[in-house]
Amino acid sequence: MKNKHFPLAILFAAAFGTAPALAQTKPADEPTYTFVEKMPVFEGGMGAMMQFIGSQVTYSSAQPEGMVVLSFIVDKDGSIDSVAVVKSLDPALDAACVNAVKAMEGKWTPGVQKGEKVPVRFTLPVKFGQPKPDKNAPETMPxxxxxxxxxxxxxxxxxxxxxxxxxxxxxxxxxxxxxxxxxxxxxxxxxxxxxxxxxxxxxxxxxxxxxxxxxxxxxxxxxxxxxxxxx
Missing domain, CATH: 3.30.1150 (Fusion Protein Consisting Of Minor Coat Protein, Glycine Rich Linker, Tola, And A His Tag; Chain: A; Domain 2)
Incomplete structure (x- = not known):
């Protein structure tokens, strides 16, 4: 039986950025942002994005547990660019996650900075594994x-x-x-x-x-x- 497990960290992945970074496929003078006044939005919101990824990636108990971390850019026209694996887990799962991100093409509203549409980089962690109860886990996380x-x-x-x-x-x-x-x-x-x-x-x-x-x-x-x- 196949299962899909994705972390709540997806909801906040774009929040952990810093200063503008330059995308390899962009002109040297065109910055790619991690924070803008109006962030890109996946159609239906982050919850819908989680569901979409879950529909694209399958996971079985025979595969390793852990996390794939992806990086990608939502470009000025809402297209997806520069998809890369930042942290690898397994070749098959890595490839499945990359394909899932690429399949989000056309489903984004681009970010806006100072009234202009700009490219924005996202970092997306996707966690795989069977949930394990932790008796020491707090009821409320920090x-x-x-x-x-x-x-x-x-x-x-x-x-x-x-x-x-x-x-x-x-x-x-x-x-x-x-x-x-x-x-x-x-x-x-x-x-x-x-x-x-x-x-x-x-x-x-x-x-x-x-x-x-x-x-x-x-x-x-x-x-x-x-x-x-x-x-």
Whole structure:
């Protein structure tokens, strides 16, 4: 029997970006954004996008568990460009996810910045595996105060591409959200280069004091949290 499993992270994938990056297929002077005033919209919204991907990708228990992370650009005309696998899991699942993203062609309304349609890059994680109950999991997961919209606004205001940066990619930062909402134990889980790692850590530390802690058994508790930052 085939099953499909996709994470809620899909809902917030576009929120974890930083400064504009240059797409390889674009002219050198044309930026590709990760944050714009009006983000691209999949027809029917993010929930519809999750359902669409689920209809395109099948998964069996014989295949490996884990996550495929994809990157793609919604261009100025709503077309899909520069689809790439950022994190691979399995050749067949990688290919299926790439094909699913390409099949979204024509289903997007493009992003807008300063009244102009612009290309916007998305990072999309797709998780595969059988759900496993976790007795230690909190009933309520940590949340950035104000939700995804507030986090997106924070990143848009504070994220900067470092002057010493030479690459593009996704830095994954982890930190512990403590019982009082404070942060500690910052770590780089996935590195790109020192300059980008340093900027990702700076952004993570700036969010200190803006998190609602997780709740377990009616009490606030602490939890390690991971935050991907795309450059």
């Amino acid at each position: 949340e950035y105060k104000g939700g995804a919209a507030a986090f997106k606004a924070f990143m848009k205001k504070n994220a900067r591409y470092p002057r010493k940066g030479t690459k593009h990619g996704t830095v994954v930062v982890s930190f512990v959200i403590n019982e009082d909402g404070s942060l500690s134990d910052y770590k780089i889980k996935s590195s790109v280069e020192p300059a980008l790692d340093k900027e990702a850590l700076r952004l993570a530390k700036l969010t200190d004091g803006n998190w609602l802690p997780p709740v377990k058994d009616g009490k606030q508790t602490k939890l390690e949290y991971t935050m991907p930052v795309y450059f």
